[in-house]
Amino acid sequence: MAKTAKPKSPPDVAKLTKAQAKVEHMRLTLDIERHDKAYYQDDAPKISDADYDALRKRFNAIEEKFPEFVTGDSPSQKIGAAPSGKFKKVRHAVPMLSLDNAFAEADVLDFVGRIRRFLKLGDDERIDFSAEPKIDGLSMSLRYENGELVTAATRGDGAEGEDVTANIRTLKDVPQKLKGRNVPEICEVRGEVYMTKQAFLALNERQKAAGEPIFANPRNSAAGSLRQKDSSITASRPLGFFAYAWGQISAMPEDTQSAMVGWFERCGFRTNPLTKVCHSVEQLIAFHRKIEQQRAGLDYDIDGVVYKIDRLDWQERLGFVSRTPRWAIAHKFPAERAMTVLRDIEIQVGRTGSFTPVGKLEPVGVGGVIVQNVSLHNEDYIKGIGGDGEQLREGRDIRIGDTVIIQRAGDVIPQVVDVVIDKRPKTAKEFHFPKKCPCPLHTDVVREETAAGEESARARCSGEFACPYQTIEHLKLFASRRAFDIEGLGEKQIAYFYEQGWVKEPGDIFTLPARNTKLKLEQIEGYGETSVRNLFAAIEERRKISLERFIFALGMRHVGETTALALARGYGSWKAFHDACLKVAKDDEEAMAEMDALDQIGETVIASIKAYFSESHNRGIVERLTREVTIVDAEKPKSNSAVAGKTVVFTGALEKMTRDEAKATAERLGAKAAGSVSKKTDYVVAGPGAGSKLAEAKKHGVAVLTEDEWLAMIGQ
Numbered sequence: 276m277a278k279t280a281k282p283k284s285p286p287d288v289a290k291l292t293k294a295q296a297k298v299e300h301m302r303l304t305l306d307i308e309r310h311d312k313a314y315y316q317d318d319a320p321k322i323s324d325a326d327y328d329a330l331r332k333r334f335n336a337i338e339e340k341f342p343e344f345v346t347g348d349s350p351s352q353k354i355g356a357a358p359s360g361k362f363k364k365v366r367h368a369v370p371m372l373s374l375d376n377a378f379a380e381a382d383v384l385d386f387v388g389r390i391r392r393f394l395k396l397g398d399d400e401r402i403d404f405s406a407e408p409k410i411d412g413l414s415m416s417l418r419y420e421n422g423e424l425v426t427a428a429t430r431g432d433g434a435e436g437e438d439v440t441a442n443i444r445t446l447k448d449v450p451q452k453l454k455g456r457n458v459p460e461i462c463e464v465r466g467e468v469y470m471t472k473q474a475f476l477a478l479n480e481r482q483k484a485a486g487e488p489i490f491a492n493p494r495n496s497a498a499g500s501l502r503q504k505d506s507s508i509t510a511s512r513p514l515g516f517f518a519y520a521w522g523q524i525s526a527m528p529e530d531t532q533s534a535m536v537g538w539f540e541r542c543g544f545r546t547n548p549l550t551k552v553c554h555s556v557e558q559l560i561a562f563h564r565k566i567e568q569q570r571a572g573l574d575y576d577i578d579g580v581v582y583k584i585d586r587l588d589w590q591e592r593l594g595f596v597s598r599t600p601r602w603a604i605a606h607k608f609p610a611e612r613a614m615t616v617l618r619d620i621e622i623q624v625g626r627t628g629s630f631t632p633v634g635k636l637e638p639v640g641v642g643g644v645i646v647q648n649v650s651l652h653n654e655d656y657i658k659g660i661g662g663d664g665e666q667l668r669e670g671r672d673i674r675i676g677d678t679v680i681i682q683r684a685g686d687v688i689p690q691v692v693d694v695v696i697d698k699r700p701k702t703a704k705e706f707h708f709p710k711k712c713p714c715p716l717h718t719d720v721v722r723e724e725t726a727a728g729e730e731s732a733r734a735r736c737s738g739e740f741a742c743p744y745q746t747i748e749h750l751k752l753f754a755s756r757r758a759f760d761i762e763g764l765g766e767k768q769i770a771y772f773y774e775q776g777w778v779k780e781p782g783d784i785f786t787l788p789a790r791n792t793k794l795k796l797e798q799i800e801g802y803g804e805t806s807v808r809n810l811f812a813a814i815e816e817r818r819k820i821s822l823e824r825f826i827f828a829l830g831m832r833h834v835g836e837t838t839a840l841a842l843a844r845g846y847g848s849w850k851a852f853h854d855a856c857l858k859v860a861k862d863d864e865e866a867m868a869e870m871d872a873l874d875q876i877g878e879t880v881i882a883s884i885k886a887y888f889s890e891s892h893n894r895g896i897v898e899r900l901t902r903e904v905t906i907v908d909a910e911k912p913k914s915n916s917a918v919a920g921k922t923v924v925f926t927g928a929l930e931k932m933t934r935d936e937a938k939a940t941a942e943r944l945g946a947k948a949a950g951s952v953s954k955k956t957d958y959v960v961a962g963p964g965a966g967s968k969l970a971e972a973k974k975h976g977v978a979v980l981t982e983d984e985w986l987a988m989i990g991q
C-alpha cells in the first residue's frame with residue numbers, strides 16, 4: 276500500500292470502557308471497510324500498510340477484549356478475503372436450491388402425508404427415506420469432466436456462484452480425479468464444506484496469539500478460509516467436505532439417494548457416517564432425537580437433519596415447488612434462546628411504506644451468532660394484544676428497558692418470545708407508536724386493511740411514492756444483488772444520489788453515465804475516477820436483464836423472487852407480461868383468469884399487480900425504465916415432449932395420479948396447466964364427474980382426452 280501520514284496513538288484498549296470500546300469498534304469497522312474497498316476494489320489505497328495494520332491490530336484487540344462485538348459481518352470475519360466480485364462467476368448447469376423446513380413432528384407427518392397424496396400411495400405402501408445430518412457449512416458444487424475436477428463453485432444466489440476451484444483443490448476430502456472406471460463424462464458432485472469445531476477453536480487460538488482477528492463460529496471461519504485469493508492460506512486451514520447431492524450427471528450410476536451416496540464414497544469422497552435409511556415416520560423422528568442427543572459431541576456443527584425420498588424415480592415425479600424439492604425436508608433442531616436487555620425501539624420504514632418496529636438489544640450470543648436487533652413486528656405485538664403476536668407469551672407486553680428472552684431458529688429473524696417481568700425496572704418505558712412517518716413529509720401513519728376489509732395490525736406511511744423513505748427503499752431493492760445486482764451501487768450510494776436529486780427513480784440509474792459531464796461524480800469525497808469508471812461499467816453490464824429479475828426489481832408488493840419467476844415463466848416475455856398487467860389494471864376478466872391460472876399466483880398477487888399498474892406514476896416509471904434496458908425472455912422449460920407449449924386443463928376425478936402431480940408433470944414437460952377453459956386451451960383432460968369445464972371445452976371446440984389418452988400422449 277502507498278505510504279502516507281501516521282495516525283496519532285489512541286488510548287490503551289485495556290483502559291476502554293465497554294461503551295467507549297463499542298463506539299470505537301463501530302468507527303474502526305467503517306474505516307477498515309473503506310480502506311479495504313480502496314485497496315481491493317479501487318486499487319487505490321489511501322493509507323500505508325503499517326497504518327492499516329495498526330487499525331486492524333487495535334480492532335482485533337477490541338474484539339479480543341469484548342468478543343460479544345464479533346458478528347458475522349465484522350471485518351475480522353472477512354480478513355484477507357477479496358470482496359465479492361473478485362472471483363469469477365460460474366453459472367450452475369442445474370440450479371442449487373434449498374430445503375423447506377420442518378420444526379415440529381407434525382410438520383414431518385404433513386411432509387410424508389403430502390408425498391403419499393401426491394404419488395397416490397396407499398397407507399401401507401413403504402416409503403424409504405435417506406436421513407442425514409444437516410451440516411452447517413457452505414454448499415459447494417464440484418464439476419468433474421471425464422473424471423477430472425474442472426470447477427468448484429459456491430452456491431451464490433442458486434443460479435450463479437463464485438469460482439473457488441483453486442482453493443477447493445487444497446481440500447483432502449475432494450478428489451482431483453474420480454476413482455473407478457466408467458465414471459460419467461459429466462458429473463457434478465455437491466455437498467458441504469465445513470470446519471471442525473476443534474479446528475475452529477485451534478485456529479482462533481493461533482489468530483489470537485498472532486494478534487490476528489478471531490472468527491465468530493466454524494461456519495464463518497470456513498467461509499473466510501474459502502474466500503481467500505491466496506490458496507496457500509486455504510491450504511493452511513483444515514476444511515472438510517461431505518458429499519450428499521449432485522447437479523448435472525450425464526449418466527446416473529444408481530437409482531436411490533443412499534446408493535448414490537455409496538457411489539460417491541467409491542469415487543473417493545467422504546460421506547457422513549451417520550446417514551441412515553429409514554422406513555417410516557417413527558424411524559425418522561427417532562433418528563432426529565438420536566442425532567440431537569449426539570449433536571454436542573459431534574466435531575462439526577449441524578442445525579438439523581434432512582429427510583430425502585430414497586427412490587430417485589419418485590424424487591423425479593415429486594419435482595420442485597419454486598425453490599425447494601417436494602421430496603426432501605430439513606427437520607431443524609429447536610430454536611436456541613437467550614436472555615438480554617431491550618435498550619431501545621426504532622421504526623424502520625420499508626419499501627412498501629410498512630412500519631416495522633426494531634428492538635435494539637444489548638448484544639447477546641444465540642446459537643453461534645451475536646444478535647443485536649430483533650423484529651417486534653407491529654404495534655399490537657409490542658402491546659401484547661394479539662395480531663401477529665402469537666410468538667410472544669400470552670399476557671406479556673414489551674417495554675424499553677425490559678429483560679427479554681429471544682429465540683433464533685435457523686435463518687429466521689430472531690423473535691422476542693417472553694419478557695422476564697420480575698426483572699422489569701421501574702424506569703421501563705412504554706413505547707408509543709408514531710402517528711407520523713419519520714420522513715421529512717411527516718405523512719400520517721395508517722393501519723393496513725386485511726383482505727376481509729378489517730383493520731390489520733400493520734401500520735403504513737400514507738405517503739406512497741411521495742415518501743422519500745419508500746422511494747429510497749425501492750431503489751435499494753432495485754440495485755440489490757437479488758434484483759439488478761449493480762456492483763458499487765450500495766445502500767449508501769443510493770441514499771446519497773437520491774438526496775442529491777440525481778437518482779429519483781430506477782430509470783435514472785441508467786442515464787447517470789450520460790449526465791455525468793454535469794454531475795461530476797468523481798468529485799464526491801472518497802469516490803475517485805476509478806470508482807466512477809467501475810460503477811458505470813457495472814451499470815452498462817446490467818442493462819441486459821432476465822425477465823424474472825426485472826419483474827422482481829419493480830418492487831410490487833407480494834411479488835418476491837419466487838412469484839416473479841412464476842410470472843416470468845408463465846408469460847415468457849416482457850411484452851406479454853406487461854400487456855397482461857395493463858389489462859388486469861382495467862379489470863379485464865380474461866386477463867385476470869389467465870394470471871390466476873398460473874402456478875403459485877393467486878388473488879393477493881393479482882390485486883397487487885392491479886394496484887401497481889393502475890397508478891399512472893408507476894406506469895411512467897416502468898415506461899422510462901424499459902427504454903433504458905433490454906429484458907431477456909424467460910427460459911421456457913426445455914422439453915421436446917409433444918405437449919410442450921400447449922395449454923391443458925384437468926377436470927373431474929383423476930384415477931392414476933393426483934391433480935397436483937398431473938399439473939406438475941404437465942409443467943415439467945413444458946405445458947401450461949390452466950385453471951379454466953378458454954379458446955386458447957389446447958386439451959381438456961376429463962375424468963369422471965367432469966362438469967362445466969367439459970361443456971366449455973365442447974363450446975370452444977377444444978380436444979378432450981381421457982386420463983389414459985393423456986398419459987399415452989406424454990409417454991407414461
Ligand code: IVH
Nearest residue numbers: 372373374407408409410414519520581600
Ligand atoms: S440436500 C435441493 N443434504 O442445507 C437441495 N443439504 O437448507 C439439496 N445441507 O443448501 C440439498 N446438509 O447447503 C442437503 N445432508 C444434506 C445437507 C444439506 C446441509 C445444506 C445445503 C443446502 C441447505 C438447505
